[in-house]
Amino acid sequence: MRGSMAGSPDMAAPRPGPPLWLLAELTYRCPLHCVFCSNPVDYARHDAELDTGQWLDVLAQARAMGAVQLGLSGGEPLLRDDLEVIVEHAHRLGFYVNLITSGIGLTEARAKALKQAGLDHVQLSFQDSTRELNDFLSCTRTFELKSRVASIIKAQGFPMVLNCVMHRHNLPHVGRIIEMAEAMDAQYLELANTQYYGWAWVNREALMPTAHELIQAEEEVNRHRARLDGRMKILWVSPDVVEARPKACMNGWGAVFMLVAPDGVALPCHSARMLPGLDAPSVRDFSLREIWHDSRAFNAYRGDAWMSDTCRSCDDKGHDFGGCRCQAYLFTGSAAATDPACRKSPHRGAVDAMLERAPQARAASEQPLRFVPNAARQAGLVYRG
Numbered sequence: 051m052r053g054s055m056a057g058s059p060d061m062a063a064p065r066p067g068p069p070l071w072l073l074a075e076l077t078y079r080c081p082l083h084c085v086f087c088s089n090p091v092d093y094a095r096h097d098a099e100l101d102t103g104q105w106l107d108v109l110a111q112a113r114a115m116g117a118v119q120l121g122l123s124g125g126e127p128l129l130r131d132d133l134e135v136i137v138e139h140a141h142r143l144g145f146y147v148n149l150i151t152s153g154i155g156l157t158e159a160r161a162k163a164l165k166q167a168g169l170d171h172v173q174l175s176f177q178d179s180t181r182e183l184n185d186f187l188s189c190t191r192t193f194e195l196k197s198r199v200a201s202i203i204k205a206q207g208f209p210m211v212l213n214c215v216m217h218r219h220n221l222p223h224v225g226r227i228i229e230m231a232e233a234m235d236a237q238y239l240e241l242a243n244t245q246y247y248g249w250a251w252v253n254r255e256a257l258m259p260t261a262h263e264l265i266q267a268e269e270e271v272n273r274h275r276a277r278l279d280g281r282m283k284i285l286w287v288s289p290d291v292v293e294a295r296p297k298a299c300m301n302g303w304g305a306v307f308m309l310v311a312p313d314g315v316a317l318p319c320h321s322a323r324m325l326p327g328l329d330a331p332s333v334r335d336f337s338l339r340e341i342w343h344d345s346r347a348f349n350a351y352r353g354d355a356w357m358s359d360t361c362r363s364c365d366d367k368g369h370d371f372g373g374c375r376c377q378a379y380l381f382t383g384s385a386a387a388t389d390p391a392c393r394k395s396p397h398r399g400a401v402d403a404m405l406e407r408a409p410q411a412r413a414a415s416e417q418p419l420r421f422v423p424n425a426a427r428q429a430g431l432v433y434r435g
């Protein structure tokens with residue numbers, strides 16, 4: 051049995067509503083090997099995936115609890131042969147179903163089958179607007195293929211979000227990324243500045259932009275927003291470490307979001323798996339209802355009893371819910387510490403030191419990127435941007 055039900059809820063905290071947003075990470079397997087991959091750094095250790103029947107049961111339980119939004123992600127969810135079965139089941143249950151994909155494996159026939167199964171929406175990732183950098187960062191030759199997949203998605207009439215993770219290497223291309231999304235007729239473009247967890251944390255020194263680069267990029271985004279006049283929505287996700295304001299991570303721990311990992315471990319956020327002592331429960335051992343309401347993992351950072359005095363007495367705690375527990379852990383070694391993105395944190399100096407190192411680490415050769423392991427695919431891909 052994995053995880054514990056010995057939860058100790060903050061008795062003053064209101065009982066949480068349902069997990070409105072369920073993210074089903076169907077597999078950690080992926081044809082890409084991105085330098086900022088959100089898979090756990092040790093993902094290869096967790097390779098026992100839930101089978102089709104177990105996923106269908108998870109979806110039915112979540113829907114019975116009131117979940118309405120379903121994200122199917124990974125890794126690459128298209129690597130699951132049963133994706134169409136899972137989509138059809140989710141659609142019948144009444145979920146709004148979003149496929150979050152690199153696009154690799156989305157043929158015309160498969161897109162048609164997913165449409166028939168009831169898929170509502172597709173989020174397609176790009177790494178850059180140039181083949182050279184896209185392929186280098188993903189460690190695969192996939193740029194042209196992704197471009198073809200974008201037209202397949204549009205041909206099936208799916209609403210399409212293009213997503214691009216931003217960092218020092220592609221921020222200077224932000225205008226061209228917007229023009230690429232426009233040419234592909236995307237409804238939305240999400241320019242998500244790198245969140246430093248998992249592989250992005252491993253590669254943080256090589257990915258971190260300077261504050262000046264971020265300001266310049268945001269100004270360019272605003273110029274394009276004015277030009278596009280609402281024809282394509284552009285979401286610019288600012289890095290909280292630069293803004294010195296903690297983000298309302300997951301809209302609060304265990305408030306609206308639940309993630310089920312490929313092996314069935316249920317988590318309150320994408321990165322919580324790494325937190326020591328979290329004792330995350332598995333859907334193989336407990337019902338989703340037990341996990342959501344009674345598990346130690348989901349109750350750990352609800353309410354404010356866990357907060358430092360700095361956070362508990364802060365006027366912003368109702369907006370940022372204490373910030374991000376995973377960021378606090380990575381910078382300070384304690385998941386309960388004040389989020390070091392916050393200027394009130396006694397650990398803010400560690401964030402500032404990382405930002406100050408960014409200008410010195412400009413040359414890629416000074417800070418080589420570490421790829422998600424797969425040396426064979428890495429061979430021959432060099433970026434000299």
Ligand code: FES
Pocket residue numbers: 247299300319320321322373374375376377
């Ligand atoms: Fe885990 Fe923010 S990513 S709490």
